[in-house]
Amino acid sequence: MPPCANALLLSRVNDVAAVAAELKTLCREVRENEPLRRHVSFRIGGPADVLVLPRSADELRKIADWLFKHRIPFEIIGQGSNVLIADGGIRGVVVKIGKGLDRFTFKDTRLVAEAGTGLPHLARTAATKGLSGLEFAAGIPASLGGAVVMNAGAHGHAMSEVLREVRVLVPEGEQVLGPSELGFAYRTTVLQQRRAVLLEATMELTQSDPVTVRARTDEWLKHRSDTQPIGPPSSGCVFRNPPGDHAGRLIDVVGAKGLVVGDARVSEIHANYIVNVGEAKAADVVGLMHKVSGLVAEKFRVRLEPEIKLLGEFAQTTR
Ligand SMILES: Cc1cc2nc3c(=O)[nH]c(=O)nc-3n(C[C@H](O)[C@H](O)[C@H](O)COP(=O)(O)OP(=O)(O)OC[C@H]3O[C@@H](n4cnc5c(N)ncnc54)[C@H](O)[C@@H]3O)c2cc1C
Structure with missing residues (x-):
C-alpha cells in the first residue's frame, strides 16, 4: 500500500469515537477501549480501540460491508486461542466472532455451521450421531472460523479433510470458496493472507456408529490431557x-x-x-x-x- 493511503487509513482510525458510533448503528454490542486479555486464551494483551461483537450473520455482514467500504483496517478473532495480543493492544477495530454466530445443522452426513460455533461442540455432537471425521477436533479450543483459517489439526488429521466449502465476506461481496481455492497446507490457508471474513463452513462427515466415534474421541482427548498442559x-x-x-x-x-x-x-x-x-x-x-x-x-x-x-x-x- 502506498504511504499516503496508509496515512489516510490511520487518520480515519484515529477518530475512534466516530468509528465506534457508526458501528453502534450496525451492531448491538460495540465496546470501546476493551481489554483483549478477557477475550483470548493466553489472558495477555492490551485493549482494542473498538471491539465489535456481532450477534448474528446479518450484523456481521453489515459490519464487514461498512469496514470494507470505508477501508478501515480490522482484525478478527474467534476464541482467541492462537493469538498473542501486544501489550499496547490493537489500534482500530477488532471483530470477535462467537456467540450469536453459532448455529449449525446436520443433513445426513453434511454439516453446515456458522463461524462462531465451538469446534469441540461440533465434534461431540457429530460423535453422538455416529458421524466420523471430527474426532481429532474435540480437544482443540477453537471457533469453526479460526479452525478453518488455521487448518487446525491433531492426531494426523486436519480440517482440510472434512471441509467442502466456505462462505466468506470479502471487499467484493459474499463468495463461496471450495477446497481448491483455500490453499490448505500445514496450519495454513490462503485466507490468512486475504481480507476475508469467514461466515460459514460446510463439512462432509462419514456415517459410522456412535460407540466407535465416541471411543476414538475419548482416546484422543485422554492422550491430549496426558501430554499437554x-x-x-x-x-x-x-x-x-x-x-x-x-x-x-x-x-x-x-x-x-x-x-x-x-x-x-x-x-x-x-x-x-x-x-x-x-x-x-x-x-x-x-x-x-x-x-x-x-x-x-x-x-x-x-x-x-x-x-x-x-x-x-x-x-x-x-x-
Ligand atoms: C490449549 C490449546 C490447545 C491447542 N491445541 C491445538 C491443536 O491440537 N491443533 C491445532 O491446530 N491448534 C491448537 N491450538 C491452537 C488454536 O486452538 C487453533 O489454532 C484454533 O484453530 C484457533 O481458533 P480460534 O477460534 O481461537 O482462532 P483465533 O485464535 O481467534 O484466530 C486465529 C486466526 O484465525 C483468524 N480468524 C479467526 N476467525 C476468523 C473468521 N471467522 N474469519 C476470518 N479469520 C478468522 C484470526 O484473524 C487469526 O489470524 C490450541 C490452543 C490452545 C490454547
Whole structure:
C-alpha cells in the first residue's frame, strides 16, 4: 500500500469515537477501549480501540460491508486461542466472532455451521450421531472460523479433510470458496493472507456408529490431557513444526523446558507450549520465543517460525 493511503487509513482510525458510533448503528454490542486479555486464551494483551461483537450473520455482514467500504483496517478473532495480543493492544477495530454466530445443522452426513460455533461442540455432537471425521477436533479450543483459517489439526488429521466449502465476506461481496481455492497446507490457508471474513463452513462427515466415534474421541482427548498442559493459560503450540521434525522435540533437546521470562514459562509438560503462570506480558512471551528459537538455531541450524499470530504493535523483528 502506498504511504499516503496508509496515512489516510490511520487518520480515519484515529477518530475512534466516530468509528465506534457508526458501528453502534450496525451492531448491538460495540465496546470501546476493551481489554483483549478477557477475550483470548493466553489472558495477555492490551485493549482494542473498538471491539465489535456481532450477534448474528446479518450484523456481521453489515459490519464487514461498512469496514470494507470505508477501508478501515480490522482484525478478527474467534476464541482467541492462537493469538498473542501486544501489550499496547490493537489500534482500530477488532471483530470477535462467537456467540450469536453459532448455529449449525446436520443433513445426513453434511454439516453446515456458522463461524462462531465451538469446534469441540461440533465434534461431540457429530460423535453422538455416529458421524466420523471430527474426532481429532474435540480437544482443540477453537471457533469453526479460526479452525478453518488455521487448518487446525491433531492426531494426523486436519480440517482440510472434512471441509467442502466456505462462505466468506470479502471487499467484493459474499463468495463461496471450495477446497481448491483455500490453499490448505500445514496450519495454513490462503485466507490468512486475504481480507476475508469467514461466515460459514460446510463439512462432509462419514456415517459410522456412535460407540466407535465416541471411543476414538475419548482416546484422543485422554492422550491430549496426558501430554499437554491443560491448566495454565496458553495459546497452544507456539512454533510451527519444521519439515520432518517437531518443534517441541528440538526445544526439549536444547534444555529450554522450564525457561522463564517474567511470568511466561516454557511448559515442562510440552516444550512447544509457553504458559502464562501469572501476569505475563506479551513482551515476556516474545522475549522467551527469541530465547528458545535462538537456542534451537544455535544447536540445530533450524529457524523456528511462529504458529501463533501476533496481533497489534510488535517490533518488526518479532512478527
Ligand atoms: C490449549 C490449546 C490447545 C491447542 N491445541 C491445538 C491443536 O491440537 N491443533 C491445532 O491446530 N491448534 C491448537 N491450538 C491452537 C488454536 O486452538 C487453533 O489454532 C484454533 O484453530 C484457533 O481458533 P480460534 O477460534 O481461537 O482462532 P483465533 O485464535 O481467534 O484466530 C486465529 C486466526 O484465525 C483468524 N480468524 C479467526 N476467525 C476468523 C473468521 N471467522 N474469519 C476470518 N479469520 C478468522 C484470526 O484473524 C487469526 O489470524 C490450541 C490452543 C490452545 C490454547
